[in-house]
Amino acid sequence: MSDVIYNKNTPVLFLIFNRPDTTAKVFEEIRKAKPQRLYLSADGPRTPEEESVCEQTRKISLDINWDxxxxxxxxxxxxxxxxxxSEGITWFFQQEEEGIILEDDCLPSESFFGFCSSLLAHYRHDRxxxxIGGSNLQCGQVRGNASYYFSNLTHVWGWAGWRRVWKTYDVDLSSFPTFKEQEYINNCPSHYPFKEGWLEALEKTYEGKIDTWDxxxxxxxxxxxxxxxIPNSNLISNIGFGTQATHTFDADHIYSAVLNEEITSIKHPQFIIPHVQADIFTQEKESYVAPVKKKTIFSRSWKSFKSTIRKN
Structure with missing residues (x-):
């Protein structure tokens, strides 16, 4: 029997739009979890033709048959x-100190809810x-000997968080020009090997050329x-890759619809240190451009990082 039990007092935010097919699958898992408080946030239709499908999606999420x-x-x-x-998540954290966030194409495993509520409580006051991410993108590799490891990446395909953190969120990236000018990314070992890709993405987001929040x-x-x-078992399957997606169009991508797993107990890591090698592995698979060969990316990027620190 699992000791990863969902605290149903942990609220859930469900972000939806115009995809009734995936919404129905994700909502069925929310229905099984039976949260005591459910927040539903939906964008409006882009065209008159889209009104009916948006309305259909909302009706699915309102089919509540539990207390x-x-x-x-x-x-x-x-x-x-x-x-x-961003406004939907802000609205949620204006009402709640902490909670679980799911999008309409992020299919959770049953134990995802218990994993999140347990760790929200465990790290509630640890700044x-x-x-807390739900997806594992390590392609079967286990990092460490605990139920999860720590990362400097922020996976949002099903996650949980706190108001105390969301208060630091700035949708306009106001500090980015200073971050770029002073080359702070050189001090981030998980991101430094992929600095060109990160800086390009952040700059386009800052300039409004990418319509995103994450x-x-x-x-x-x-x-x-x-x-x-980051759990050592994958607790979220992104079922939204394809032509109807906002950003993830490649249905054959390595991270499309990765099979869900379950976790039956939680063992905490002994050390609270980010797993840099795991982060580099993930970013390689996500097709960020790295300045070193894949064969020796960790050792060479680390050497380059230390060299940069000495120069600065």
Missing amino acids: CEVFTNFSTHNKGCKVAM RITH YQYAYANLVNNGLSV
């Missing part, structure tokens, strides 16, 4: 990914820990030296 308080934040017009998602969240955790929890 539950429901709160809605449904937009009458389209705000776009950046505004709708070193800023994010680079800003990853940036907030990075510049505040926050650590993410």
Whole structure:
């Protein structure tokens, strides 16, 4: 019997839009978990033709058959990914100190909810820990001898967090020009080997050329030296890759619809230190451009990083 038990008093935010097929699958798992408080946030349709499918998606999420308080934040017009998602999460954390966040294409395993509620309580007052991720992108590799490891990356395919962290979020990336000018990324061992890709993505987000919310969240955790929890079992399957997706179009991507696993107990790591090699592995698979050959990426990038520190 599992000792990873979901505390149903831990609220859930469900972010939806125009995908009734994936929404129905994710909502079925929320229904099984039976949270006592459910927050629903939805962007509005982009065209008159999209109104019916957006309405259908909302009806699916409102089909509550358990004892539950429901709160809605449904937009009458389209705000776009950046505004709708960031405002939805802000709305959630204005009401709650902590909670679980799921998008309409992030399918959770049953134990995802218990994993999140347990670790939200465990690290509630530990400001070193800023994010709890549900997805594992290590392709079967186990990092350490605990149920999870620590990371400097911020995976948002099903996650949990705190108001204390979201307060640091800046959707406009106001400090990015200083971050770039002073080359702070050179001091980040998990990101330094991929600095060109990160700086390009952050700059395009800062300039409004990428309509997204999650680079800003990853940036907030990075510049505040926050650590993410990453489970050694994959608890989230992204079922949204494909032509209907906002950003993830390649249905054949290595991280598309990775099979879910379950976790039956939680063993905490002995040391609260980020696993740099795991972070580099993930970013290689995500196709960031690295300045070194894949064969020796960890050793060479680490040597380069130390050399840069000495120069500075």
